[in-house]
Amino acid sequence: MGTAVLQGQTGPQIRRVVISGYYGFRNSGDEAVLKSILFALAEEGAAQGVRIEPVVLSVDPAWTTAMYGVEAVHRMKLGEIVRALRGSDGLISGGGSLLQDATGAATIPYYTGIIKLAQLLRKPTFIYAQGIGPVNRRWMDRLIRGVMRRSAYVSVRDAESAELLWRMGVPRDRIDVVPDPVMALPLPAAQPLADASAPAAAADSPLPVVGVSLRHWRKDGADLARAAAALGALARSRAVRLRFLPFHTPADAETSRQVIAQLGELGASVAEIAELGDDPQQMLLEVSRCDALFGMRLHALIYAANQRVPLVGLSYDPKIDQFLNRLGLKAVGTTESLDPDAFAAAMGRLLDDPAQWRASHGPAIDRLKEEARMPAKQIAAKIR
Template sequence: MVTGTDKKNYRIVISGYYGFRNSGDEAVLRSILLALAEQGEANGVQIQPIVLSADPAWTSRMYGVEAVRRMYPKDVLNALRASDGLISGGGSLLQDATSAKTIPYYTAIIKLAQWLGKPTFIYSQGIGPVNRRWMDPLIRSSMRKSAYVSVRDAESAELLKRIGVAAGRIEVVPDPVMGLPLPAGAAAGRAVAAAGEAAAVPVLGVSLRHWRKDGADLGRAADALAELASRRPVRLRFLPFHTPDDAEASKVVMERLSGRLAGGSSAELAAPGDDPQQMLLEVSRCDALFGMRLHALIYAANQMVPMLGLSYDPKIDQFLHRLGLTPVGTTEQLDPIVFADSAQRLLDDANGWKEEHREAIERLRQQSQQPAQQIAQLLRHTISR
């Protein structure tokens, strides 16, 4: 480890979907910041982050870093000019499923940094889906001219190869959140309930979001949870990863469960606040998790919590595949019997699930530091100020 006067200082702008208080994306940012600090220390590099945020004041308070307005060109330009490089990521930034504006925005930030002569680093991004072929050149040019490119799954790497990015330039790594620690002083595992009877009721974390406009997917989720509750007592703890939207989706399902929970079962809505590590702690206290949000599943893997994934996007299938899992259903089809059977197996044999998937999960945890390590080494050895 390099210390003292040998340590070099670099200002690095970080671009992503930050400041919107989406727990998954905020967890990505927290994970990146922690990894950069750890790997910077190990490599004799002092990294000073400047985050492009929708709410710079909030981001600065939450993480203790400098932040600027992400949609104000002058602020972004000034931050890049005063920087030593740009990190783009992580998360699903380069996709056009949510909007046709997403890829042009994030590639424009990358290209601006490159035009200013700043090295750019692609940090564990999920690439795609890309349905508009005219966006391929934007992505290809950004990647080809970046000093380092890492993606969070093999499917993203294949997409980049198809549009002309050399395979040898792409590193496949886990999502950064696989390396996120619990809050300082927090203990993982289920909280001990005050009453002995309540302590015996398993906790199933539930992470849902609005997707289908007609709400049929939430209706199917409610039916599946009701089927499980009809078989055994279960404590359904709804975890809103994106507020207020996920809280509203959770309330819709809870209303549909009203009067359908058998004796001993209950439903409740958690309020972990904005800190992603507090949500990670919430997940760690579940016996199993039923998740639609990608980062709900990643949090569960991080804490070795058995999981069932509900797929609404290829990224769900891709992450589950890395653990040797498949979705229990999709937003178009979810069989209550299949779901309840699967959930019962997890709740009855959590240790068996953990042993089966421990090796894959530990590998992802260890690999989650690779992008920060590579960036710190590049800054120290190959990039001059």
């Protein structure tokens, strides 16, 4: 492999690995995926005597380098990408929902193109816990099938993604089904609030804190109106602190403001928006301080499960149902249908007896946290 060297007979092997994903956009969920991958690669590599030096493809390389202390190059500058790949020992593609065409026709060609380029340069490629689909343009199947078949390791984050790859022509025995990498993300070593001027969460609140993570989805806003009605019903049924957590700024912050404006009379309850920095671990810390969480964003639900915070999910995409199913849960509603009274009752049960929720779902959470390290373990072994 191109840059591999030995640091004496007893030192670790060094492997440079390019990482491709939706990075540098400051989407908390995707940044959490990157940080989780970096943690896992460092730890699993060290356990196997290899030091993995990542090079991240980012839309904002300077920000990515400052945030994570790793080398980064621009994800849209072909010359920089080629140089990074030539000087590397392999490419990791993932995680997240990279291979789907719901966000546009260019997404799949971009990510499969990066993988194909690495393969043309004779670099091993590794697919890291990706969520595959939806793929509505059937001509894209061959793009995905081609790069998957030539990859040294393929892992996806749910059984549905594995089934879709199989239908495209990727052998089942070449696909590992693993959890999202964020299930293994640790809390920050030191735990100050990201913004000391922002109100503290659960630790200092006399009211139970309900984390809320919503995103804009329906163009007419009817889904947000339904969420506001449900949250309003909860707030009027008992005194709670609704703490809105913007996972993708500034869009989610604006969505949160729109929902708060529709809550109506809150009685003894309060509603607020958390103002956090860009560090995913600070958001994980914020979620850990909640007594329960109502989430529409996938990674809000994953953060809650990671920290064993009782959660209620609102489905807008199959990936929400797929994750909830792995915990033995079902969504409380969808963007098309959400009953306020049923929501208030479900959330009330979590607030009244969180220990019962943890006892019921803790074993599944423990299993997912352990399995989330499998891709890093496999990659460290294969790239040595």
